[in-house]
Amino acid sequence: MKKFLTTAIALMAFLSVAQSAQAATVEGSIDVIAYGPGKLTGPGIDCGSGATDCAESASWDDGQAAPVATLTVTATKPGYEITSWGNCPTRPSMSVCQVPYSASPKQVIAWFFDVQPPSVFINGYTPKGRDFVNVQVQTSDNDKVTKVEYLLDDEVVLTKTSDFGMTDIDTSQATEGDHTIQVRAWDDNHNSTLSVQHTIEVDHTAPRVELVDPVAATNGDSVSFALAFPDGGVWNSYCALQKKGETKPLPDPDDENTYCWDDAPYTAAVTDEGAWEFVVEATDSVGNETRVVHEFVVDRTAPEAAFTGGPDEGSEVGAGEVTFAWSANDGLPLTQACVWDHGEAGECDGSATGDLAPGRHAFKVVLTDQAGNQTVLARTFTVKEPDADPDPSDRTAPAVKLVAPKQTVKTARKKLRLKVRCNEACSGKVVVKGKRGVKFSGRVSLAKAGVAKLKLRPTAKVRRRLATISTRALRTGRSRSLALTATANLRDLAGNVGKASLKFKVGA
Structure with a gap:
């Protein structure tokens, strides 16, 4: 038993000496790199943003576990x-990396980027x-705004990379009504911010x-025009x-009177x-413009007019109806008013007939x-007293x-010529009618048997219709005559009425 114990002790001593003879030292290193504005720190390491302790080494026994380097990162610029x-095997958090040393060198890299979006807002805009x-x-x-996008109804319509302060957004093709505007700002790292939306x-x-x-x-020396903005x-x-x-410029810098309301x-x-023109130009608050041009005439010349039928000045006429006819010419529309004996004026057009009592008249x-x-x-003129009562025995x-x-x-x-023959003293009326409202009329007064040569002048309305007929004939090249019917109703001194009619044509 004693011999056995001695042998065991000797064996253990031998093994201990052998193990000590086999142990060795291991050396390793870690290099760190910081990209961007940030630092890595740890035992023996202070690297990035100007710090240059970017490597550390360690040694350990071969039979022991390798030491672990704990690296902590810190951004050195706001927003990063x-x-x-x-090459970070273990990350307790995003800002901490644990790296074990090893016999081969290790390189650990940390990237720092801008994560803070820009600030942007619309501090003024045109509402309309x-x-x-x-x-x-x-x-x-925190760094730099690289571009700003301008949005109309959620669509980018303009992008600027500088001078963001004031910009015009094109709305020329936008429909009328309400629309929305916004802006979006971007930085170098593609961080973006969208502003509050506004309505225009x-x-x-x-x-x-x-x-x-x-x-x-x-015909005045000045003229006035009134405006309305409904x-x-x-x-x-x-x-x-x-x-x-x-063409006058509006507003006219040389004329203070161009402003109107x-x-x-x-x-x-x-x-x-x-010929003159009155011009008015009006704009609304956004520049839409209305231009109105109104033509008018300045005319200070009286119409040309002359009697073409009726009693002469100071003459005497027989009892019965009295007719006056006249012609008138002017470049502008005319109104005509007739007055008998200082009475009330009445409308007339080229002729007028009155049934007057004997005596002086105007x-x-x-x-x-x-x-x-x-x-x-x-x-x-003067209307004579009627003749004595006719012979009652005359019935012809x-x-x-x-x-x-x-x-x-x-x-x-100008005038329609017509001859009227009567076999005794007679008087009365002749009427000539045609299609499209064409009408002539005149009075006949024969003191004895004979022929009255009439020159019947048309009214202005009839003259226009005759002009239309002539124009159509010229335009079409077809000669078309105008059919007319003349009717005469003449009364002799005994009151007997004789009638006659005639159908005839006048060439185109």
Whole structure:
């Protein structure tokens, strides 16, 4: 037993000496790299952002576990964080890496990137626009804002890489109504921020401008025009008078009178006769413009007019109806008013007939053109007392005959010639009618048997219809005559009535 114990002790001593003879030292190193604004720190390591202790070594016995280096990261610039590790086997957290040493060198890498998005907001904008709206933007970032996107109705319509402060967004193709605007800011690391959304209104409709009873013609030295803005919304309005064919700038920097509004008529002087234009330009708050051009005439010349039928001045006429006829010419529309014996004026057109008592009478026709110029035709005459009662034994109607000389529509526009024959003293009326409202009329008065040569003048309305017939014939190249029917009703001194009619044609 003693021998056995001695042997065991010797064996254990031998094994201990053998083990000590076999143990060895192991050496290892760790290199660290920091990309971006950040640092790695640990035992013997302080690396990045200017610090240069970026390596550490350690040694250990071969039979022992390798030591572990604990590395901690810290960003050195606001907004930056570690985003990834390289060769980090164990990460208790994103900011801590545990790396065991080994006999072969190890390299640990930490990447720091900007993770903070920019700040952006719209600090001013145009709430209403036509072709564009102005947007004012304020941005900031921990590093740098690289671009700003401008969104209309959630779609990017413009991108800028500088000068973000003030920008116009194109709305020329946008529909009318409400739309939304936003901006999105980006930095170098593709971080982005979207601003609050704002609503704008797009308006492409020009304001309505109306002229209130505009002047068509005037004979005055000045003229006035009143404006109306039925829908409101007019921001500025300017007016001017110009000769037709001229163009005046609006607003005119040399004429303070170009500003006008709907609260008072616009009045300006007109010097020369002729064609003029009143021009008004109105804009709304976003620049939509309405331009109205109204033509008018300055005319200070009275109408040309002359009697063509009726009693001469100071003459005597027989009892019965009295008819006056006249011609009138003017470049503007005319109104005609007739007055018998200072009575009330009545409308008339080219002729007037009155049934007057015996005695002295007066007739007047006032012709007024659209500009207010007037011409007055006047005659005084006397209606004789009627003849003595006719012979009651005379029951025979007078023999009446009508003859129409050859003539054309063109000549009939001035006068229609007709001959009326009666076999005794007679008087009465002759009427000539045709299609399309063509009508002539005249009076006949024969003191004895004979022939009355009538020149029947048409009214202005009939002259226009005859002119239309002539124009159509020229345009079509087809000669078309105008069929007319003349009817005469003449009364002799005994009151017997003789009638006659004649159908004839006048060439085109």
